[in-house]
Amino acid sequence: MNIIYTIIYLVTALIAVSGFYIQGNKYIRSMAMTQGFQSLLIAIVSFMLGFVLKEYTFFILGVLVIILRVFLVTYFLINKIPKNKSYLYESKLGTTYLLIIDLIFIIISIFIVYSISFVYIKTVTFPVSNILLFPLLLFFQGLFLIASRRRTIAQVLGYIEEENSLILLGVFILPVPIIIESSVFLDVLILVVIFSVISIEKPVHEKMEELRG
Amino acid sequence: MIINILILIIPLIASIFYKKIKTSSIIVSIIEMFLLILLYFSKTYNGFFFVDNISFIFILMVDSIYLLSLLYSKKYVHSIKNKGISENFYYLLMNFFYVSMVFALMVNNYGFMWVGIETTTISSALLLITEKSDTSLEATWRYIIIVSAGVTFAFISVILIYYSFHTLTVTAIIYSKAKDTIAVRLAVGIALVGFGTKVGVFPMHTWLPDAHSEAPAPVSAMFSGVLLPVALYVLYRIYEIFPMRELFVWAGTVSVLFAALFLGYQKNYKRMFAYSTMENMNIALIGLSTFTYIGLIGALLLLLSHSFGKAGAFYSSGNIYKMSDTKDINSIKGLINNKMSSASLLLSSFAVTGTPPYGTFFGEFLILYSVFSIHFYAQFIIIVLSLFLAFVSINFNVSKMIFKGKSDYSENNVNTLIPLIAAIISIAVGVIFLVVYNEIL
Numbered sequence: 001m002n003i004i005y006t007i008i009y010l011v012t013a014l015i016a017v018s019g020f021y022i023q024g025n026k027y028i029r030s031m032a033m034t035q036g037f038q039s040l041l042i043a044i045v046s047f048m049l050g051f052v053l054k055e056y057t058f059f060i061l062g063v064l065v066i067i068l069r070v071f072l073v074t075y076f077l078i079n080k081i082p083k084n085k086s087y088l089y090e091s092k093l094g095t096t097y098l099l100i101i102d103l104i105f106i107i108i109s110i111f112i113v114y115s116i117s118f119v120y121i122k123t124v125t126f127p128v129s130n131i132l133l134f135p136l137l138l139f140f141q142g143l144f145l146i147a148s149r150r151r152t153i154a155q156v157l158g159y160i161e162e163e164n165s166l167i168l169l170g171v172f173i174l175p176v177p178i179i180i181e182s183s184v185f186l187d188v189l190i191l192v193v194i195f196s197v198i199s200i201e202k203p204v205h206e207k208m209e210e211l212r213g
Numbered sequence: 214m215i216i217n218i219l220i221l222i223i224p225l226i227a228s229i230f231y232k233k234i235k236t237s238s239i240i241v242s243i244i245e246m247f248l249l250i251l252l253y254f255s256k257t258y259n260g261f262f263f264v265d266n267i268s269f270i271f272i273l274m275v276d277s278i279y280l281l282s283l284l285y286s287k288k289y290v291h292s293i294k295n296k297g298i299s300e301n302f303y304y305l306l307m308n309f310f311y312v313s314m315v316f317a318l319m320v321n322n323y324g325f326m327w328v329g330i331e332t333t334t335i336s337s338a339l340l341l342i343t344e345k346s347d348t349s350l351e352a353t354w355r356y357i358i359i360v361s362a363g364v365t366f367a368f369i370s371v372i373l374i375y376y377s378f379h380t381l382t383v384t385a386i387i388y389s390k391a392k393d394t395i396a397v398r399l400a401v402g403i404a405l406v407g408f409g410t411k412v413g414v415f416p417m418h419t420w421l422p423d424a425h426s427e428a429p430a431p432v433s434a435m436f437s438g439v440l441l442p443v444a445l446y447v448l449y450r451i452y453e454i455f456p457m458r459e460l461f462v463w464a465g466t467v468s469v470l471f472a473a474l475f476l477g478y479q480k481n482y483k484r485m486f487a488y489s490t491m492e493n494m495n496i497a498l499i500g501l502s503t504f505t506y507i508g509l510i511g512a513l514l515l516l517l518s519h520s521f522g523k524a525g526a527f528y529s530s531g532n533i534y535k536m537s538d539t540k541d542i543n544s545i546k547g548l549i550n551n552k553m554s555s556a557s558l559l560l561s562s563f564a565v566t567g568t569p570p571y572g573t574f575f576g577e578f579l580i581l582y583s584v585f586s587i588h589f590y591a592q593f594i595i596i597v598l599s600l601f602l603a604f605v606s607i608n609f610n611v612s613k614m615i616f617k618g619k620s621d622y623s624e625n626n627v628n629t630l631i632p633l634i635a636a637i638i639s640i641a642v643g644v645i646f647l648v649v650y651n652e653i654l
Contacts (some may be wrong), residue, residue, distance in 0.1 A: 120395040180324030189332040
């Protein structure tokens with residue numbers, strides 16, 4: 001592996017680490033900012049791959065990620081977060097406990113999903129196929145974030161993390177045509193706007209008797 | 214090609230007349246029915262759009278339920294006291310919802326199909342809070358987060374299809390030589406989980422009863438009657454790439470079993486009909502998954518008849534809710550005094566439980582026949598028992614609501630004609646099938 005591929009590998013690993021940072025965080029605003037940083041790292045990976053493979057679509061993808069994910073999505077999330085302190089900081093959340101559960105969940109999921117299926121998928125754009133572990137890890141990280149948190153914004157961040165993992169997965173396996181990727185980005189952006197609208201009305205989610213059974 | 218574009222554009226043009234959108238939407242839905250006739254004679258098998266006999270039946274369902282729901286909405290939505298969205302915005306979203314479903318059905322590209330399905334979530338999410346309450350907000354949230362997370366998973370399937378075939382064109386892939394690789398198997402399996410979330414496959418079905426019970430009646434009818442079948446259509450198109458019969462039939466069978474069990478203890482009549490949708494969608498999934506001609510005909514017949522029957526059931530539920538202000542089965546008594554409402558409720562509950570001569574009965578019969586013919590005996594027995602359980606649960610509850618006790622509900626402020634028409638069309642589907650296709654039986 002030449003030096004640029006090694007850097008890509010390290011940046012991708014950092015993306016996965018940022019997922020753990022979001023999971024272990026109690027400050028909603030900081031979580032939203034980390035999501036922006038995570039998206040920026042994905043854009044960097046895309047640019048570097050575009051540079052190595054001399055493929056312009058990776059540059060378009062990188063620019064789209066920066067405009068839509070790094071700026072617009074982060075802007076919407078930061079602006080729609082309710083301003084009261086009790087919402088911004090999840091004091092009752094046992095983050096250490098959640099992180100341990102998260103690690104167990106992810107290790108088991110990755111072991112099952114990767115070892116029985118994705119291990120046979122050879123990446124087209126990267127020399128080492130085990131790089132697929134990182135997007136998969138981020139995907140399950142996003143799922144766990146949705147399941148483990150009650151705050152609307154935290155669940156939205158889990159969803160965005162899932163979407164980020166798919167960009168990363170696509171980038172390493174074989175990027176789908178850019179027109180489709182753009183449509184996916186726009187869809188997600190509108191969903192985030194709808195998420196934000198609902199988060200104003202319903203910032204926290206609890207079990208409801210009417211919705212049981 | 215031009216007709217396909219017109220079908221997609223005309224509802225959006227109606228949205229330009231925002232202040233008169235209620236009337237313009239109904240006019241547009243009638244125009245769409247005419248365009249559908251033209252579409253039948255100019256089906257497209259190549260290019261950007263792909264409309265064959267299978268997709269045509271799905272488009273027919275979407276168009277019909279869209280028209281019925283708009284007509285029913287006129288009185289229903291207007292009378293909602295605490296609206297979460299304005300009446301005009303409701304019709305705007307209905308138009309977008311319709312266009313996104315038809316787009317997913319007509320497009321000849323797996324990537325755009327995914328976009329279409331995701332867009333149905335976007336356009337329909339806010340429709341759920343038309344009748345605004347804390348519960349409907351929570352149901353909306355669950356709908357968006359669970360379905361979006363599931364459909365996101367389905368995108369992995371799209372990536373893997375592209376990786377395997379270097380194209381996403383549906384016709385190019387399904388008419389090419391079958392490929393048996395790990396990537397293709399993985400793509401089809403992941404699609405079952407991803408799109409299966411929207412179809413209502415167990416255990417990803419949890420959004421379904423919440424969304425159906427809290428949405429206003431015409432939206433529940435759209436969800437149950439056509440949204441889930443549209444997701445099923447996309448799943449079927451992926452399944453055609455590499456039919457994993459055993460996996461899909463088992464997934465459907467387990468889902469039907471659980472739906473039947475859940476039906477046994479429902480107290481809310483809208484949730485009861487939602488679980489009935491889960492049951493019917495999974496029976497259709499089983500029919501499609503058998504990958505036989507009889508199974509396919511059975512599934513299409515079931516879906517077509519079910520769309521009208523279930524629309525009728527939800528419209529009737531909407532009327533009952535307006536008259537009684539409760540969704541509790543045990544609190545509803547003596548509906549027999551309200552002739553039209555009780556007739557539509559009874560007829561539509563027969564329709565969704567597969568009573569002869571409804572199309573659902575023939576559909577289920579053909580599906581069971583095809584399951585038996587491919588020697589899936591264990592699944593056959595489980596499905597038959599589940600169907601019996603579901604039939605008893607639903608009809609027992611509906612009979613209780615109609616025949617037990619006395620009431621003084623007034624039908625003055627509700628639309629009783631549309632639910633009855635929908636239920637009667639469901640019978641007509643069965644009768645027409647019996648006359649036209651009797652050689653299959």
